[in-house]
Amino acid sequence: MTKIEAIIQTSKLESVKNALHDIGVEGMTVIEVRGHGRQKGHTEVYRGREYTVDLIPKIKIEMVVADDVVEKIERAIIGAAQTGKIGDGKIFRSRIDEAIRIRNDERGDNAL
Amino acid sequence: MPYRMCRGLLFLVLLAFTSNLFALVAPEMGASDTSARLAKLEQQTADAKSSADNAWMLTSSALVLMMTGPGLALFYGGLVRKKNVLSVMMQSFAMMAIISVLWAICGYSLAFGSGTSFIGNLQHLFLKGVTLDAEPAYSATIPQQTFMIYQLMFAIITPALITGAFAERMKFSAMALFMVLWSFLVYDPMAHMVWGKGGLLNAALGGHFPTLDFAGGTVVHVTSGVSALVCALYLGRRLGYPHEAMPPHSVVLSFVGACMLWVGWFGFNAGSALSAGTLATSAFVATHFGSAAAAIGWAGVEWLHRGKASALGAISGAVAGLVAITPAAGFVGPMPALVIGLVAGAFCYMMVAKVKSKFGYDDSLDAFGVHGAGGTLGAILTGIFASSAINPIFKDANGNTLPSGMIQGNFHQVLNQLVGVAIAWAIAIVGTLVILKIVDVTIGLRVSTEHEIQGLDLSQHGEEGYYWEVST
Numbered sequence: 001m002t003k004i005e006a007i008i009q010t011s012k013l014e015s016v017k018n019a020l021h022d023i024g025v026e027g028m029t030v031i032e033v034r035g036h037g038r039q040k041g042h043t044e045v046y047r048g049r050e051y052t053v054d055l056i057p058k059i060k061i062e063m064v065v066a067d068d069v070v071e072k073i074e075r076a077i078i079g080a081a082q083t084g085k086i087g088d089g090k091i092f093r094s095r096i097d098e099a100i101r102i103r104n105d106e107r108g109d110n111a112l
Numbered sequence: 113m114p115y116r117m118c119r120g121l122l123f124l125v126l127l128a129f130t131s132n133l134f135a136l137v138a139p140e141m142g143a144s145d146t147s148a149r150l151a152k153l154e155q156q157t158a159d160a161k162s163s164a165d166n167a168w169m170l171t172s173s174a175l176v177l178m179m180t181g182p183g184l185a186l187f188y189g190g191l192v193r194k195k196n197v198l199s200v201m202m203q204s205f206a207m208m209a210i211i212s213v214l215w216a217i218c219g220y221s222l223a224f225g226s227g228t229s230f231i232g233n234l235q236h237l238f239l240k241g242v243t244l245d246a247e248p249a250y251s252a253t254i255p256q257q258t259f260m261i262y263q264l265m266f267a268i269i270t271p272a273l274i275t276g277a278f279a280e281r282m283k284f285s286a287m288a289l290f291m292v293l294w295s296f297l298v299y300d301p302m303a304h305m306v307w308g309k310g311g312l313l314n315a316a317l318g319g320h321f322p323t324l325d326f327a328g329g330t331v332v333h334v335t336s337g338v339s340a341l342v343c344a345l346y347l348g349r350r351l352g353y354p355h356e357a358m359p360p361h362s363v364v365l366s367f368v369g370a371c372m373l374w375v376g377w378f379g380f381n382a383g384s385a386l387s388a389g390t391l392a393t394s395a396f397v398a399t400h401f402g403s404a405a406a407a408i409g410w411a412g413v414e415w416l417h418r419g420k421a422s423a424l425g426a427i428s429g430a431v432a433g434l435v436a437i438t439p440a441a442g443f444v445g446p447m448p449a450l451v452i453g454l455v456a457g458a459f460c461y462m463m464v465a466k467v468k469s470k471f472g473y474d475d476s477l478d479a480f481g482v483h484g485a486g487g488t489l490g491a492i493l494t495g496i497f498a499s500s501a502i503n504p505i506f507k508d509a510n511g512n513t514l515p516s517g518m519i520q521g522n523f524h525q526v527l528n529q530l531v532g533v534a535i536a537w538a539i540a541i542v543g544t545l546v547i548l549k550i551v552d553v554t555i556g557l558r559v560s561t562e563h564e565i566q567g568l569d570l571s572q573h574g575e576e577g578y579y580w581e582v583s584t
Binding site (some may be wrong): 046 | 425
């Protein structure tokens with residue numbers, strides 16, 4: 001099993017969700033996060049006082065999937081979230097030892 | 113044909129009916145009866161005018177209360193960090209409760225009782241003698257209770273304005289004690305001097321230095337704004353200011369609040385005519401144009417200076433314009449109002465964006481930059497633009513109208529305005545310093561460092577403005 005964590009632009013959530021739905025992905029967890037990579041922040045001015053906002057709102061999608069679909073899912077996310085500009089985000093992949101469905105104690109791929 | 117016939121018939125019937133009426137009435141109109149009827153008619157006319165004036169003044173009273181809550185509470189609440197939103201709103205709301213009670217006990221008497229040139233007496237202690245009859249010295253056509261409750265709304269918002277200067281760091285108990293003392297030592301004397309019977313600066317009732325202050329430029333805005341500056345200097349900066357980012361947590365709340373202030377201000381300024389006549393219209397119109405021009409003034413300068421016109425800038429400008437037009441509202445026409453607004457918007461922007469950072473004081477929500485600076489500017493501009501064509505307030509011994517402001521040739525008026533402003537500054541500085549010292553040594557002014565970091569909502573009130581649990 002593999003965990004895919006994709007950090008994307010907030011505006012790309014809908015198209016990524018649709019793309020994943022189209023290839024049959026059934027579950028995901030979506031978290032609103034803030035952060036930055038190479039993308040610089042922006043400045044805001046309130047009554048002449050300048051504030052630099054360097055932690056930018058992003059969306060993080062987490063899903064644990066069977067190993068054979070990982071490649072397909074990553075292609076789908078890239079296809080839907082890519083604009084070609086700095087700030088498009090990143091995808092991280094990691095090994096998962098076990099998955100358990102709380103309802104009936106199913107294990108492994110069956111629990112996904 | 114049938115329609116025309118009908119019309120002709122109707123006319124004849126009406127004619128017959130009205131001539132019959134005249135025939136009935138005419139013989140009964142004796143000479144003594146005429147004068148009795150005339151007296152009755154005069155009484156009814158006076159009652160009708162009184163009712164009209166009273167309706168507008170009660171409406172205005174409600175509008176001015178709305179300026180504090182929720183208007184100012186939202187305006188200030190949006191500007192602080194979210195951990196302090198309730199504390200700021202609560203400070204405004206506390207004024208609605210505390211000052212009201214004080215006003216009923218002795219505040220009204222100290223401000224509007226006869227007394228001396230500087231402060232009223234205790235003739236109206238516990239509102240004694242404040243009845244439903246008019247008090248002709250203040251307003252001949254409305255019950256004195258209406259006048260009293262209207263003036264109370266001003267006494268509420270004035271200290272509430274100060275809270276912007278010490279937001280996010282003053283103890284609630286210290287704030288409450290400070291405001292009680294401030295109301296007695298600064299507001300009541302100043303209101304008496306400008307508006308009270310025998311007041312030193314009262315232009316309408318023959319004061320020694322007749323200062324033109326239609327709706328409270330000196331009484332409300334200069335006193336609160338200058339006191340705010342003193343508070344900001346005395347308390348010191350918030351922890352982390354100016355290095356830490358402290359952006360407004362919701363410009364949306366501030367936006368709603370500012371728009372309510374704009375609407376409420378019609379009660380504040382047009383209501384200060386104390387009647388529903390043409391002067392109220394004039395003040396209403398001037399108020400609106402002053403605010404509109406100032407929104408453009410502030411946002412325009414900001415646009416030139418920073419490259420963007422911000423929502424916060426536009427609403428701050430509108431409020432600055434309302435402040436500056438307050439003393440002038442019942443003395444100037446629409447065109448001077450536009451000029452006053454435009455200048456005030458640009459001037460207050462510079463005070464807030466440039467002067468404040470240059471001196472480094474932490475007037476957290478710009479109570480001084482908007483109310484102190486805008487109020488002072490407005491008071492002086494009133495002396496320049498006031499016109500006897502709008503409001504013939506100065507008369508010679510024979511009752512002829514004298515010029516009002518500098519443009520009309522009354523150069524001396526600018527001096528009178530400066531005296532009024534100087535007295536407001538002086539009483540605000542001295543009064544506020546004394547009160548701060550008293551509160552400081554008795555119960556202490558500032559919250560502890562931990563409490564300031566935690567936020568005043570939790571540390572002072574034990575609650576949170578936004579309680580977002582994961583589950584319900």
